[in-house]
Structure formats: C-alpha cells, structure tokens
Amino acid sequence: MHLHAPPHIRCPACRRMVSFDFVQIVGELALLDCPYCSGVRVDQALEQVLARN
Numbered sequence: 001m002h003l004h005a006p007p008h009i010r011c012p013a014c015r016r017m018v019s020f021d022f023v024q025i026v027g028e029l030a031l032l033d034c035p036y037c038s039g040v041r042v043d044q045a046l047e048q049v050l051a052r053n
Contacts, residue, residue, distance in 0.1 A: 013037045
C-alpha cells in the first residue's frame with residue numbers, strides 16, 4: 001500500500017485531524033500532542049492555577 005500523505009487521527013479535544021507525526025509512545029501509552037489545541041490547553045491550565053491562588 002502506498003500513501004500519498006501521512007495517516008491522520010482525530011484529536012479528541014478539538015476534533016481536528018492531526019498527523020500521526022504528533023503521536024508519541026511513552027511506555028504503553030500513546031500520547032497525542034495536538035498542534036492546534038495544545039497551546040489552548042496550557043493556557044486554560046495556567047488560568048486555573050492562577051484562579052486558585
């Protein structure tokens with residue numbers, strides 16, 4: 001089988017199609033580092049930390 005583009009997976013957070021290049025295998029876990037929503041998640045986590053203090 002010959003693919004003209006890398007395979008993609010749908011991000012569960014933002015529902016966009018992301019290349020398998022952003023999937024990292026850590027032990028038995030597969031982690032998706034979505035380029036579209038990863039910055040948004042970091043910003044939301046920072047807001048939650050600041051709201052607690």
